[in-house]
Amino acid sequence: MIEVVDLRKRYRKTTAVDGLTFKVGDGRITGFLGPNGAGKTTTLRILLGLVHPTSGKATIDGRLYRRLDEPMRRVGAVLEATDFHPKRSGRNHLRTLAAAAGVPEPRVDELLDFVGLGNVARRAVGGYSLGMCQRLSVAGALLGDPALLVLDEPANGLDPEGIRWLRDVLRSFAGEGKTVFISSHVLAEMQQLADEVVIIHHGKLVTHEPVEQLTARAAGGTRVRSPQAELLRETLAREGIEAIVDGDTLATAAPPERVGEGAAANGIVLHELTTEAASLEEVFLELTAEGGIE
Amino acid sequence: MSRLFRAELLKIRTVRTFLWLTLGEIAVVLITVISVAASAGEIKTAEDDRGVAQIAGAALVLALIGGVIVMAGEARYGTITQTLLVTPVRERVLLVKVAVAALIGLALAVLAEALVLLVTIPGASLDFQNARLVLLGILLGAPLAGALGVGLGAVVHAQGRAIGISLAWLLIGESLAPVISDSAAKYTPGRAFGALASGERTAEDLLGMTAGGVAAATWAAVFVAAGLLAFLGRDL
Numbered sequence: 368m369i370e371v372v373d374l375r376k377r378y379r380k381t382t383a384v385d386g387l388t389f390k391v392g393d394g395r396i397t398g399f400l401g402p403n404g405a406g407k408t409t410t411l412r413i414l415l416g417l418v419h420p421t422s423g424k425a426t427i428d429g430r431l432y433r434r435l436d437e438p439m440r441r442v443g444a445v446l447e448a449t450d451f452h453p454k455r456s457g458r459n460h461l462r463t464l465a466a467a468a469g470v471p472e473p474r475v476d477e478l479l480d481f482v483g484l485g486n487v488a489r490r491a492v493g494g495y496s497l498g499m500c501q502r503l504s505v506a507g508a509l510l511g512d513p514a515l516l517v518l519d520e521p522a523n524g525l526d527p528e529g530i531r532w533l534r535d536v537l538r539s540f541a542g543e544g545k546t547v548f549i550s551s552h553v554l555a556e557m558q559q560l561a562d563e564v565v566i567i568h569h570g571k572l573v574t575h576e577p578v579e580q581l582t583a584r585a586a587g588g589t590r591v592r593s594p595q596a597e598l599l600r601e602t603l604a605r606e607g608i609e610a611i612v613d614g615d616t617l618a619t620a621a622p623p624e625r626v627g628e629g630a631a632a633n634g635i636v637l638h639e640l641t642t643e644a645a646s647l648e649e650v651f652l653e654l655t656a657e658g659g660i661e
Numbered sequence: 662m663s664r665l666f667r668a669e670l671l672k673i674r675t676v677r678t679f680l681w682l683t684l685g686e687i688a689v690v691l692i693t694v695i696s697v698a699a700s701a702g703e704i705k706t707a708e709d710d711r712g713v714a715q716i717a718g719a720a721l722v723l724a725l726i727g728g729v730i731v732m733a734g735e736a737r738y739g740t741i742t743q744t745l746l747v748t749p750v751r752e753r754v755l756l757v758k759v760a761v762a763a764l765i766g767l768a769l770a771v772l773a774e775a776l777v778l779l780v781t782i783p784g785a786s787l788d789f790q791n792a793r794l795v796l797l798g799i800l801l802g803a804p805l806a807g808a809l810g811v812g813l814g815a816v817v818h819a820q821g822r823a824i825g826i827s828l829a830w831l832l833i834g835e836s837l838a839p840v841i842s843d844s845a846a847k848y849t850p851g852r853a854f855g856a857l858a859s860g861e862r863t864a865e866d867l868l869g870m871t872a873g874g875v876a877a878a879t880w881a882a883v884f885v886a887a888g889l890l891a892f893l894g895r896d897l
Binding site for chain 1: 664665667668671672675676677678734738739740742743744745746747748749750751894896897
């Protein structure tokens with residue numbers, strides 16, 4: 368379990384993380400969202416022991432990263448996709464990590480094939496595209512067969528096929544009951560992938576809840592298709608519910624229970640009654656708009 | 662610890678930086694020693710023997726640069742984050758890098774001395790007995806210089822800047838030191854290592870070989886300690 372408790376990080380005059388507290392449970396895919404400069408990368412780097420917090424703490428299974436035994440076998444991390452020696456081959460990069468972590472060398476070739484870099488494994492990383500570097504980062508993260516993956520913008524530089532590949536990798540990883548904590552700007556992707564999201568802004572927690580709950584709660588509207596849409600609008604208006612009709616479609620901010628009950632009580636035929644869920648992107652923009660956070 | 666040591670050696674073997682460093686040393690030592698041997702003819706005095714053997718002292722400078730690269734090279738390419746994700750205990754990482762840099766220093770010293778001896782014993786009648794203390798001093802000094810380089814690389818963090826500072830100190834700082842204090846100048850890093858590689862038990866403008874060795878080891882320890890403090894406190 369990842370636990371962040373009252374975490375703060377100040378760089379001279381800038382506060383990157385400001386009293387952040389949240390927990391990420393095991394066996395779930397948790398998205399970590401926030402605008403640029405929200406403090407996501409700083410938080411992840413504190414979690415991984417690369418940045419020192421000003422106060423508070425971030426732990427994995429109740430321990431600081433540097434206190435973990437065999438950290439690579441517990442946590443796999445994908446950070447900057449450019450953190451490679453340009454003259455070293457992808458295979459040799461992984462071999463150095465494997466040697467330090469005590470991972471057998473055949474695992475290196477196995478992972479290079481898995482991430483689709485088997486045919487360029489002996490080429491210097493300087494000749495790799497950003498997407499190939501991301502794949503190499505993912506291979507490095509999986510080297511120790513960890514139970515937790517921490518990823519900072521892993522979709523950067525990936526083409527649509529690469530993004531789909533990454534989604535499949537992470538889903539398959541989580542399908543084994545393992546945990547993924549992933550920061551990303553690709554909100555549509557996160558909506559498809561994540562079970563829950565932690566949203567931060569200006570270093571503070573905005574919300575932490577399941578994606579479905581967040582999008583449904585943020586919208587709270589209902590869309591109805593009915594051959595008697597105008598009659599339904601008049602019925603709802605008598606109950607103080609405003610609605611807009613467009614042909615046979617009616618849209619209202621009222622919850623579906625009230626609309627359905629109103630229609631049934633007046634014998635109005637419905638062909639469709641659905642909750643209008645907002646996209647994660649809409650919710651995210653609403654929650655992180657300037658002045659939108661207490 | 663041994664896993665990390667093997668990984669650090671693998672890092673060195675899988676890029677060409679240290680190959681270039683070695684080739685650079687071979688070129689510098691061979692050109693110098695051949696030109697000295699050719700121009701001086703026979704080496705006649707014990708002082709001549711020591712002077713020729715000191716050509717292998719190039720290994721001290723190259724070991725220093727090697728140490729800087731071992732540490733700051735990782736910062737330059739960002740690979741230090743990967744290193745710390747596998748081994749998050751920074752003290753351990755730095756100490757292993759010190760050991761690796763010391764080993765590189767020793768290897769560079771052995772190579773430089775072998776080149777000097779191979780050319781000068783048959784070509785210019787170098788007396789090994791007269792040169793042996795110089796050679797011993799270089800063998801002891803190069804690992805210390807490598808360790809000092811790691812400390813400097815950890816303090817300065819930027820590889821190019823750290824190498825620039827080292828060379829500027831050796832070329833300019835060491836020359837200016839006697840102007841500030843003649844007696845204190847004997848204890849500067851360059852002169853301490855110079856004394857260790859002098860092969861002389863006492864000298865006028867340098868410490869004796871033993872005292873020079875102690876001063877060089879102290880400088881290496883100070884830089885490693887400062888590097889450790891900087892490395893422990895740095896956000897990456």
